[in-house]
Amino acid sequence: MLSGHAFSSLLFISSLSYVCQSARILGIFPTPGRSHYILESTLMTALVEAGHDVTIVTPFYEDYQTNGTGTYRQIVLTGVAEQQKERRKAINLFQHSKVNPFLAIYIMNRVGLSQTESTLKHANFQRLIHSGEKFDAVIVGQFMNDALKAMAHHFGAHLILFSSVGTSTWVNHLVGNPSIPSYTPEMILSYPAKMTYFQRMKNTLVNFVYNINQHFIFYPKQSALLKKYLPNPIGLNEALFNVSLVLMNTHESIAFPTSTVPCMRQIGGFHVKEPKELPLDLRNFLDEAEEGVVYFSLGSNVNSNHLPLEKKLAIAEAFSDIKERVLWKFEDTSFAKNLPKNVKVSQWFPQQDILAHKNMKLFITHAGYASTIETVHRGVPIIAVPIFGDQSMNAVYAETKGFGKVLPWQDITKDTLVGMIREVIDNPKYKEAAKRKSALLRDREVHPLKSAVYWIEYVLKHNGAHHLRVASLDLTWYQYYLLDVYLPLFLGLYILWCLCKRVKSLIRRSEKVKVS
Structure with a gap:
């Protein structure tokens, strides 16, 4: 019979062996921007060096030789990067640098839907969808491509998001992170954290319009893409609000400090490498x-x-x-x-x-x-x-x-x-x-790249880390904003005010009767 010390040691060794075992991880990063790819490939190759079997879906190909025990497979969205390069030659961004924020929302809708559909219908990605493969985790690059979050369910995996920036309206609601417009500037407005009254007013309006657009225009169109390109698709809401972890390429030294729920982790600076010798x-x-x-x-x-x-x-x-x-x-x-x-x-x-x-x-x-x-x-x-x-x-x-x-x-x-x-x-x-x-x-407890790998493995070890999920995700929108609480309170106060007013009126009337 094992002693208590021996039993504890056995449990510890067992947990280590679980953490160290190879996981199958799929990264879906369709954005055809080289700067995005540098971040994404750095994260995925670190997982390879940690011993995991990695598949990456991206418009770019890289001649990468693994030094670890893991494997690295690339599924290239051929033609996407080349098309983007031609568009870049044709589109003069200097002529579109100042865009009305409401027009910007419309433009992002178009770009997001186009990019998501071009990924879903791409022959190489369709072969993966119909391959019957299973993964332990699916990491999706977060950028107006919400239908791709359903890939986690399709492949039987935990869903992890990678945000190339910090907290934003795009991602906060997916994990129940507070996004209060009084002190959280919308990215497309570029306001300081301490906004003026009129800046707060405009920020609130843009936040409101963005959320209305997201839920009533953008999400239904993303849901239609799921039904069009996926066999046996799940509902979009089920896919969206099943996020186990959000890795954010940010840090307080650069951005404004913001609130984050437990499943959001800052890894800003993770891609910075030791300098190499120059030509x-x-x-x-x-x-x-x-x-x-x-x-x-x-x-x-x-x-x-x-x-x-x-x-x-x-x-x-x-x-x-x-x-x-x-x-x-x-x-x-x-x-x-x-x-x-x-x-x-x-x-x-x-x-x-x-x-x-x-x-x-x-x-x-x-x-x-x-x-x-x-x-x-x-x-x-x-x-x-x-x-x-x-x-x-x-x-x-x-x-x-x-x-x-x-x-x-x-x-x-x-x-x-x-x-x-x-x-x-x-x-x-x-x-x-x-x-x-x-x-x-x-000045970090651990290098941010090691932190990213740790938290991905943490999600796998703890079967999705549901204990990091905040309760607000289980509330309806009117419960979240306490409308079901405030409405009866205000209604009760209004009724009480009306009763008091009626009683005072009756008292004054009776006093007049007595005097006469």
Whole structure:
């Protein structure tokens, strides 16, 4: 018979063996953006290195060789990335950078429905759907693709969401996380946390319209896609509100602090890697920059060539007027021939490795979230030139937290750009703020990538971790907002007020009768 100590040891070893055993994990990440893919592939390859058998659905192919005991299978949504590349050439995002928030909701509906349907009907994905395979967990990249959440039920798996940003109206209601418009700015509005009265009013209105749109327009269309492309589909609501875990690419050092329910975990900075050695010509350019280096990139989704000519000329003139060397990620190679000698141009730079260089002084960026995290991690201040999406919100974060300034692209002139470059580089407060935020971002109990793997394995170990689910998910909308409580209370108070008024009226009338 086992002693108590031996029995406890046996239980401990058994639990370890369960955690360490290989799980079958499916990642569905249809967004055709390279910056998104970098995040998603980093997460999935970490699961491979932890010993799991991973299948990833994505528009991109990567020649990846596993170093762990797990396996890595890619199901490529062929043609999607190529189509997106052609659209990027055709669509001038600078002409659509300022969009009415209500129009933005309509645009997101269209983009989300198109992307979801193109994924569901893709031949490679359809083969997976009809393969009869089963998985232990399905991780879905969260972006207006709610029908894909039903894949967890289809494959008999626990549902995990990966959000490339932090908390948002898109994801909060799925796990019962409070999303109070009085202090939670909508991403498309880019307001500060401390909003003015009129900002709170507009924020509340946009939040209301968004929720109405989501439940009465967008979700029914997503549900129709389920019925069209899935054998034996479940109801969309059953798929939506069955989330075991939300991994969020955010951290308080960068974004505004917000409330989170227990199943939401911050892993911001998880994709940042140790810097690699730079190519020789680039390394020499950086090493020999006695006055430092300015790095300018508008990211992978914005075509810099679409900048109006007068803006490109203004930027070139500004760079010729500063003492620092400049790295400019720029697609227009013909324009690059006429640039000053202190400017080095390329269609691609190893961004993380550049930001880690000791001579890096400033990052002029579109303020994409991944880029913002990378620059904060390295303690490099920024000038934010937001174009679309969440970039304006990230720019607000940078300016509010003191590690950067915002320069709308419409306001770029030689003088405004030179003036802001000098302000951010020469005023030590921006560098100091960036270093403080870097220290906060790095100061974690465990590396965020290890944390992500841990929580995914935690969900598997505890069969979906239902104990993390909050009770608000079991309430109807009128119960959640206490309308069923407030309505009777107010009705009772109104009846009581009417009775009191009636009694007072009767008393006054009787007194008049007595006097007469």
